[in-house]
Amino acid sequence: MFDRDTTQINKVKNLTLKPSRFNVISRGTEDVKLYNSFTGKIVKFTGEDTDDLLHTIRTKEINYSETNRLVDFLVDEKFLINSEIDEFRKATAQKVRKLSEDRTLNLIIMPNEDCNFRCVYCYEDFEKSEMKEKTINGLINYVKHNIRKYEALVVSWFGGEPLISFNVIQKLSKELMEICENEGVEYVAGITTNGYKLTTEVFRELLDYKVLGYQITLDGTKETHDQFRVGKNGEETFDTIVENMKNIRDMDEVRGFQIMIRSNISEGTFPVMHEFIDFISEEFVDDPRFKMHFVSVKNLKGDQSGDIHLCDTKELFPFYNHAEKKGFDFSFYKQTLQPGGSECYAALPDSFVIGSDGMVYKCTVAFNNPLNHVGNILENGEMEIYEERLALWLSGGANEDSACTSCYFRPSCQGNACPLERIEANKTPCPPIKRNIKRYIDLVEEDLVYEG
Numbered sequence: 324m325f326d327r328d329t330t331q332i333n334k335v336k337n338l339t340l341k342p343s344r345f346n347v348i349s350r351g352t353e354d355v356k357l358y359n360s361f362t363g364k365i366v367k368f369t370g371e372d373t374d375d376l377l378h379t380i381r382t383k384e385i386n387y388s389e390t391n392r393l394v395d396f397l398v399d400e401k402f403l404i405n406s407e408i409d410e411f412r413k414a415t416a417q418k419v420r421k422l423s424e425d426r427t428l429n430l431i432i433m434p435n436e437d438c439n440f441r442c443v444y445c446y447e448d449f450e451k452s453e454m455k456e457k458t459i460n461g462l463i464n465y466v467k468h469n470i471r472k473y474e475a476l477v478v479s480w481f482g483g484e485p486l487i488s489f490n491v492i493q494k495l496s497k498e499l500m501e502i503c504e505n506e507g508v509e510y511v512a513g514i515t516t517n518g519y520k521l522t523t524e525v526f527r528e529l530l531d532y533k534v535l536g537y538q539i540t541l542d543g544t545k546e547t548h549d550q551f552r553v554g555k556n557g558e559e560t561f562d563t564i565v566e567n568m569k570n571i572r573d574m575d576e577v578r579g580f581q582i583m584i585r586s587n588i589s590e591g592t593f594p595v596m597h598e599f600i601d602f603i604s605e606e607f608v609d610d611p612r613f614k615m616h617f618v619s620v621k622n623l624k625g626d627q628s629g630d631i632h633l634c635d636t637k638e639l640f641p642f643y644n645h646a647e648k649k650g651f652d653f654s655f656y657k658q659t660l661q662p663g664g665s666e667c668y669a670a671l672p673d674s675f676v677i678g679s680d681g682m683v684y685k686c687t688v689a690f691n692n693p694l695n696h697v698g699n700i701l702e703n704g705e706m707e708i709y710e711e712r713l714a715l716w717l718s719g720g721a722n723e724d725s726a727c728t729s730c731y732f733r734p735s736c737q738g739n740a741c742p743l744e745r746i747e748a749n750k751t752p753c754p755p756i757k758r759n760i761k762r763y764i765d766l767v768e769e770d771l772v773y774e775g
Contacts, residue, residue, distance in 0.1 A: 340385040340398065341406040345414075345731050348380065349761040358764050361414060361734045362401050363661035367769040375775070379403075393775060400771075414734045415722065421663055422672070426474040429674035431481050431687060432462070434491035436679045438484040440517050440560065442552045444587065444620050446688055451679050453488045457702040458681040463498045464704025470506050473673070480514040480534070481676070481687060489525060496532035513537065517552070518564040526571055530580065537582040538616075539564065543592035543599045551591065565606075572610055582613050588639060589620040596642050604649035615651050617642050619755075636755040640762050647766075656756075657767040662734045665754040669716050670739035675706075683708070685716040686743050694746055716742045720751035732757045 345360040355373040357380065358365045368376045375393055379385070384406065385394060397403040404410070436451035470476060478499065480492055496512070503510040513536030514529065521539070542548045545561040554560050568582065584603060588596065600615070607613035617639045643653060658664050668674045669685040675697075676684040683698035683706060684690060694715055698708040721727045721738030732753070738745075740754035756763050 338387040339406040340387055340403045341383060342380050343402055343404050344410050345734060346380060346402055347731060347760055347764065348377070349764040351765065356764050356769060357402060358660065359402055360660070360732050361417065361662060363664065364400060365764060365767065365769040366400060366771045366773055368773045372773055372775045396773060411728060417662055417734060418737050426472070427477055427673065428470065428473045429477045429668060429671060431479045431676040432495065433481050433483060433677060433679050434485045434488035436483040437487065438482055439487055439519060439555050440484065440552055441555050444551065447483065447690065449483070454491050454679040458679065458700060459491065459495060461681055461700040461702045461704055462495060462677060464702070465700055465706055466499055466502050468704045470502055470508050473508060475509040475511060476503050478512040480512070484517055485514060486516050486520040486525065492532070500533065517560070518567055519560055521567045523570045523574065530577065535580045537580065538585055539568065539582060540585045540587060542587050543595045544602065547592045547595050569606065572607060572613065580612060583616050584613060585616045585618060587618050587620045597645055600642060600646050600649060604651070608650040614655060615646050637759050637762070643766055653766050654768045656763055659756050660735060660763065660767070663737065665736035665756055666739040667741055669742050670719055672717055689743050715746050720745060724751040727751055732760065
């Protein structure tokens, strides 16, 4: 807490304060939450303090000469700032500082671009298959030659379906882990998988390769899931995936991993979502290693023939509310509210998607867009980069777009919520979390409760 002694009072007695442009107020029935996108902090106010807060935070100019505990607190937490501060420049400096401090290499690796599923909304064309030896060697050599510049290597296994080429994961994991260990670099790994081939044997080995984060999709109940996420040969997939997850759940001795159960929600899954949440709750809610995540299905211009009726993100919140009542916690969304937390991975300068044929991309949902092909991995470890294409993904609109320069959420997304949409539609898109900001503020746990 800000210690307001006599010296400090004299120092700031002529100071005029203003509310931060990055503040967001969310009013509940019994409390008020105050969020600031520059700090990422959420504070809850209750009782009589809510009226004082609302009056103070909506005052355009505040003289700092009078002793006021609430004002002191709001200054301390940066909800009130010096009226002379240019917050636009401040947010720009924050972005530059974060980039200069970040020494992480992010590689999204596709061991296979084919898949054992044919989901009706999928955007991939499955024309490429397993990663060839020259690409494997190129990746290993690339990391060998460049890893000294970084403090951490984060590997995300992707596809297609990565587990149909588990042999590639095995080989690359061993090599990359050894390189990082020799160079004193932290190694972190996760995987996006449909879960069909995630047996306990495969899972145990993945843990040996430090794969601790898992995203597995279940689109509602068995009825809807098997309609939307059908196997390559028309087979049902729900029961196998659930059985695999139950077997992993029963491995009580294994800790430190997290499985995110993702549901892609369309109008087709709406009627069964409460039943689905009840089912998942019965099986997994008491195990903190399992989380739930809801995503509205998007039109990603794929060639699949399914008739998918899209829904808006705001339509997901009844499901969040129901899942919360069942005991699921969604505090992990707090990360998206942090400075830079809503920037797309594709906008990061040291983040690359490595295709199975050695093609280098920035985005995982636009493989057929030539502007997404930003380079190639050669067998000797050299990464050929097409600089003009790469620049399209890195040059966000936060400093040029008038909507960004005046936006309360700018520190969180920096105009880079979706570089692909900016490239294809020539506009700076807002992240879904911004369009539903108050709902997300209420969904996550606050950092502090103000005690006046």
